[in-house]
Amino acid sequence: MNSLEKHANNIRKNIVKMVANAKSGHPGGSLSATEILSVLYFEEMKIDESNVDSCDRDRFVLSKGHASPCLYATLAERGLLHDDLMTFRKLNSNLQGHPNMRSVAGVDMSTGSLGQGISAAVGMAIANKVDHNDHRIYALLGDGECEEGQVWEAAMCAAHYKLDNLCAIVDFNGLQIDGEIQDVMNPCPIDQKFAAFGWNVIVIDGHDYDQIRAAFAKARACKGQPTMILAKTIKGKGVSFMENNAGWHGVAPNEEQLAQALKELEAND
Amino acid sequence: MAKATREAYGEELQKLVQENDKIVVLDADLSGSTKTAMAKKVAPERFFNIGIAEGNMIGVAAGIASSGHPVFASSFAMFATGRCWEQIRNSIVYPGMNVKICGSHGGISVGEDGVSHQATEDMAIMRSIPEMRVFCPCDEWETKAIIRHVANDDKPCYVRLGRSAVENFFDENTKFEIGKVQVLNRGQKVAIFATGLMVQECMKAVSTLKAQGMEPTVVDVSCIKPLDEEGVVEILKQHDFVITAEEHNIIGGLGSAICEVACKLHPIKIRRIGIQDEFAQSGSYKELLKAYKLSDEAIVEAVKEYYQSL
Numbered sequence: 001m002n003s004l005e006k007h008a009n010n011i012r013k014n015i016v017k018m019v020a021n022a023k024s025g026h027p028g029g030s031l032s033a034t035e036i037l038s039v040l041y042f043e044e045m046k047i048d049e050s051n052v053d054s055c056d057r058d059r060f061v062l063s064k065g066h067a068s069p070c071l072y073a074t075l076a077e078r079g080l081l082h083d084d085l086m087t088f089r090k091l092n093s094n095l096q097g098h099p100n101m102r103s104v105a106g107v108d109m110s111t112g113s114l115g116q117g118i119s120a121a122v123g124m125a126i127a128n129k130v131d132h133n134d135h136r137i138y139a140l141l142g143d144g145e146c147e148e149g150q151v152w153e154a155a156m157c158a159a160h161y162k163l164d165n166l167c168a169i170v171d172f173n174g175l176q177i178d179g180e181i182q183d184v185m186n187p188c189p190i191d192q193k194f195a196a197f198g199w200n201v202i203v204i205d206g207h208d209y210d211q212i213r214a215a216f217a218k219a220r221a222c223k224g225q226p227t228m229i230l231a232k233t234i235k236g237k238g239v240s241f242m243e244n245n246a247g248w249h250g251v252a253p254n255e256e257q258l259a260q261a262l263k264e265l266e267a268n269d
Numbered sequence: 270m271a272k273a274t275r276e277a278y279g280e281e282l283q284k285l286v287q288e289n290d291k292i293v294v295l296d297a298d299l300s301g302s303t304k305t306a307m308a309k310k311v312a313p314e315r316f317f318n319i320g321i322a323e324g325n326m327i328g329v330a331a332g333i334a335s336s337g338h339p340v341f342a343s344s345f346a347m348f349a350t351g352r353c354w355e356q357i358r359n360s361i362v363y364p365g366m367n368v369k370i371c372g373s374h375g376g377i378s379v380g381e382d383g384v385s386h387q388a389t390e391d392m393a394i395m396r397s398i399p400e401m402r403v404f405c406p407c408d409e410w411e412t413k414a415i416i417r418h419v420a421n422d423d424k425p426c427y428v429r430l431g432r433s434a435v436e437n438f439f440d441e442n443t444k445f446e447i448g449k450v451q452v453l454n455r456g457q458k459v460a461i462f463a464t465g466l467m468v469q470e471c472m473k474a475v476s477t478l479k480a481q482g483m484e485p486t487v488v489d490v491s492c493i494k495p496l497d498e499e500g501v502v503e504i505l506k507q508h509d510f511v512i513t514a515e516e517h518n519i520i521g522g523l524g525s526a527i528c529e530v531a532c533k534l535h536p537i538k539i540r541r542i543g544i545q546d547e548f549a550q551s552g553s554y555k556e557l558l559k560a561y562k563l564s565d566e567a568i569v570e571a572v573k574e575y576y577q578s579l
Binding site: 055061100101102108109110112113115116117118119120121122123124125126127128130131149150153154156157160161 | 293314315317319320322324325327328329330331332333334335336337338355356359360363364365
């Protein structure tokens with residue numbers, strides 16, 4: 001394991017521990033996004049302890065706010081969050097069920113209500129244009145989230161204002177709470193839809209570090225258009241019994257299941 | 270000179286964007302009507318038309334505000350608050366964004382466009398969001414003072430503006446204490462708390478009533494939330510009967526807010542003039558005010574009823 005893989009594995013361990021400890025939360029969509037957030041926070045984004053408090057840097061919006069365990073665990077692994085992760089979802093914790101930017105310095109937008117984060121990311125990208133700075137804005141959406149009409153209002157707006165400083169990623173794990181996305185309400189083809197809305201679209205394997213890195217590099221090089229990275233992922237990735245199972249969207253593992261999950265993840269170390 | 274509060278908003282915002290180069294203005298394809306076009310004219314690089322997509326406009330406003338820019342976001346009151354309530358709650362107020370939502374064409378005085386465009390619940394739904402501030406100015410000068418005031422703080426708010434011209438009760442030199450209720454006419458026995466366009470109707474009613482030997486107190490309430498409880502209670506204590514007057518459903522707006530204070534601090538009989546929990550219809554602004562008992566005649570009648578009951 002190289003160091004980034006090690007960080008990602010630590011993030012996965014913390015995700016299952018946090019959710020198990022809180023007895024609630026969203027492990028499936030947190031585990032599917034782990035490589036994406038790891039590359040963002042350890043390599044792609046210009047963010048560190050000196051600027052975490054400021055908006056004068058690259059920023060990330062977790063539009064699929066229910067993947068908060070992944071965001072908190074990533075911020076902690078990167079050394080930007082010092083709260084006890086095991087307070088997640090507990091009374092008086094800064095680590096609210098869905099991200100609250102007022103209580104965590106590294107959270108760039110309060111999210112949780114699907115479809116809204118991407119609009120805020122568009123606003124941030126517009127502001128960076130007004131300010132003539134080079135900071136980049138990243139946003140992670142769920143595939144099910146693309147069923148929200150507001151996502152497409154935001155998509156139209158980002159292309160209209162040629163926001164090439166905006167890079168959105170869709171965590172395309174194919175599952176939402178009620179089942180497979182194409183059975184619940186098919187948002188596909190998401191890539192072609194974003195392309196038709198005027199975005200630069202890149203399709204990758206969302207668990208392949210090199211493909212993630214290359215996609216971010218292409219996004220940075222693209223001028224005059226926002227970029228959408230459609231990242232094909234596996235919901236629950238890394239924990240065998242959670243993989244590709246919609247039942248693990250928003251359910252916490254019990255003690256036994258946690259032990260099994262940690263055993264599998266520790267075997268990677 | 271009569272002027273619509275939306276017009277006053279446009280004029281003040283035009284000045285503010287020239288004074289403060291951080292302010293960003295958003296609209297949703299109604300900039301001619303909401304008067305944000307006046308700001309666009311002088312600062313086009315900080316004006317963004319988001320098109321007919323109000324929910325996205327609110328989210329975009331949040332993102333811009335999170336980057337250190339005060340944002341003024343406008344549409345008709347109906348769409349700026351009604352369509353976007355949840356976006357306002359979750360993306361603006363909960364994160365404490367510096368966004369001023371300025372909704373024009375509030376109330377039924379929109380007129381001919383009819384129910385789909387008549388915001389009569391906007392103050393109720395905005396007021397129910399924790400930390401949200403709700404303003405409803407009554408004339409040109411109060412509008413300008415409120416817009417300037419909110420431009421200089423960093424908290425979210427909703428400002429309700431009107432389509433139709435209203436008389437001035439203040440002037441350029443009025444020193445406003447934003448957030449406090451203002452007594453416009455000092456009378457006795459009956460106090461009327463009014464907001465927005467209804468201030469004008471109440472002041473017209475005062476002239477009629479005075480000629481008949483009755484003179485109610487008229488209090489302008491331009492800040493519905495947080496409500497000046499101290500100022501309200503002082504008025505309640507000095508009168509025997511209270512009327513509230515708003516161009517809004519009687520549920521959830523000014524009438525409710527005054528009743529809540531009275532319940533808590535000084536119980537007194539209160540008659541709420543407003544839309545009586547029904548949908549209005551198309552018609553001219555003056556016809557509608559009469560038809561839904563919001564005109565000066567309705568206020569005269571309510572005050573007289575009190576005197577007759579003695």
